[in-house]
Amino acid sequence: MATALRERRPGAAALRPVHVGCSGWNYRSWRERFYTPGTPVREWLSSYAERFETVEVNTTFYRLIARTAVEHWVEQTPPEFIFAVKASRFLTHVKRLTEIGDGVARFYERIEPLAACGRLGPVLWQLPETFQRDEQRLSRALAALPPGRHAFEFRHPSWFAPEVLELLREHGAALVIGDHPDRPFQTDQATTGWRYVRFHYGRRGRRGNYSESELDEWAERLHRYRRATELFVYFNNDWEGFAPRNAAGLLDRLRRLEQTGTSDRRVAERGGRRRGARR
Numbered sequence: 001m002a003t004a005l006r007e008r009r010p011g012a013a014a015l016r017p018v019h020v021g022c023s024g025w026n027y028r029s030w031r032e033r034f035y036t037p038g039t040p041v042r043e044w045l046s047s048y049a050e051r052f053e054t055v056e057v058n059t060t061f062y063r064l065i066a067r068t069a070v071e072h073w074v075e076q077t078p079p080e081f082i083f084a085v086k087a088s089r090f091l092t093h094v095k096r097l098t099e100i101g102d103g104v105a106r107f108y109e110r111i112e113p114l115a116a117c118g119r120l121g122p123v124l125w126q127l128p129e130t131f132q133r134d135e136q137r138l139s140r141a142l143a144a145l146p147p148g149r150h151a152f153e154f155r156h157p158s159w160f161a162p163e164v165l166e167l168l169r170e171h172g173a174a175l176v177i178g179d180h181p182d183r184p185f186q187t188d189q190a191t192t193g194w195r196y197v198r199f200h201y202g203r204r205g206r207r208g209n210y211s212e213s214e215l216d217e218w219a220e221r222l223h224r225y226r227r228a229t230e231l232f233v234y235f236n237n238d239w240e241g242f243a244p245r246n247a248a249g250l251l252d253r254l255r256r257l258e259q260t261g262t263s264d265r266r267v268a269e270r271g272g273r274r275r276g277a278r279r
Contacts, residue, residue, distance in 0.1 A: 015258065016194075016230040018222060019082055019121070020251050021054040022243040023198070023236040033241030046076040052247060054082040054121065056198075056234040061086040061126070064106065070113045083114050084121040084151075084196075084232055093128050097141035108146060115148075122149035122174065122196055122232055133158035135167060142171040151176050151196035151232075157185040165191055179218075194230040197222070199246065201237055209242045210235075212249075219253035 025048040026041065035047055048055065057073075059065060073083065088107050091100045114120035123145075133156065142150075152168065153176035154160065168175055168191035175191045180200040199218075202210035210218075225231055233250070235243035 015223075016226045016228070018226050018231040018233060018254060019054040020233045020247050020254070021052040021056065021235075022048075022238065022247050023056040023086075023234045024058045024238060025055055026059075027238045027241075029239055030241050030244065034244045043076075045073060048244075049077040049081050051244070052251075053080060054084065054232065054234075056084040056086065056124065056236075058086050060107070060111065061089050064088065065110050067110050067113065070111055074113055074117055074119060077119075079117075079119075081119060082121040082232075083119055084124060084234065085111055085114070086124045086126060092125055093131075096131055097127075097134075097137050100141060101144050104144060104146070120148065122151045122194075124151050124153065124176070124196070126153040126176075127155060127159075129155040132156050133161060133164065135163055138164065139167055142167065142173060145171075149174070149194065153178050153196075153198065155183065157183075160185055160187050165189055168192070190225075190229055192229075194232065195225055197231065197233045199233070199235045199237065199243075202242075202246075205242075207240065207242075208237045209240070210237070210246045210249075215246065215249045215253060219250055219257060222250075223254060223257040 025045050030044075031037075035044055039047055045055075088103065091097065091103050091107065095103060108115075111120065125141075138152075150171075151174040154164075155178070165175060172192045174194060174196045175187070175189060177188050177195065177197045178186055178200060179198065180186075181203045182201075199210065201208040202214055204211040204214050222231055222233065233247075235247045235250075237243050237246065
């Protein structure tokens with residue numbers, strides 16, 4: 001199984017762990033693009049866990065998951081495997097963060113098996129695009145959340161204000177970097193000692209795939225981030241098997257940066273400049 005990337009170069013400044021995976025594992029388009037042909041669906045999670053050391057669970061957003069299902073996830077994955085969990089849309093889209101105490105308690109009761117064995121990563125709170133900035137509501141919601149890592153993804157531009165970022169800092173919550181060409185207002189400011197990144201749709205690849213040059217650029221950017229903060233990184237472009245392919249490509253690039261401190265893109269650029277100088 002892939003492990004969290006850590007600094008290995010002697011004498012180099014320490015790097016924080018980076019956890020890279022996908023938003024879910026159960027997609028029909030992955031049947032033969034990612035999974036070995038003939039692999040039963042019931043074994044997809046364990047097969048996924050052989051290649052990635054973390055996953056962002058999306059099913060918890062759509063329905064209240066059965067506790068037995070969560071226990072089965074634990075059984076299917078290695079002890080070091082991390083589950084980031086997406087909070088229920090009932091709390092974010094229906095209740096819109098108001099009077100969420102009872103709903104949060106029910107949600108956490110179902111995912112308790114992950115917390116009990118130390119496998120629960122950040123909880124993702126994705127707000128709808130129509131939900132505009134409401135600092136008072138956010139403040140009350142943050143105060144009502146249980147201890148742990150919480151990441152907030154805002155999809156309306158009004159949320160990207162200094163007052164909101166300060167609220168997140170006060171409560172140790174992370175601002176999600178949600179990469180999508182339709183949301184150019186996204187900022188990458190850190191609000192706590194770790195970061196949460198979601199890749200929704202590539203800008204230069206076909207049909208939302210991330211191009212090789214995009215992955216090069218993001219690898220360099222994430223490598224800079226991890227000098228100061230731990231990273232949780234997930235690809236959400238699940239169609240056509242793009243997500244696992246892009247995640248694997250990003251991991252390869254981060255490993256090379258970890259070992260050499262230089263990306264293939266930088267090497268190629270320097271080579272091009274040297275060739276040009278000789279002409």
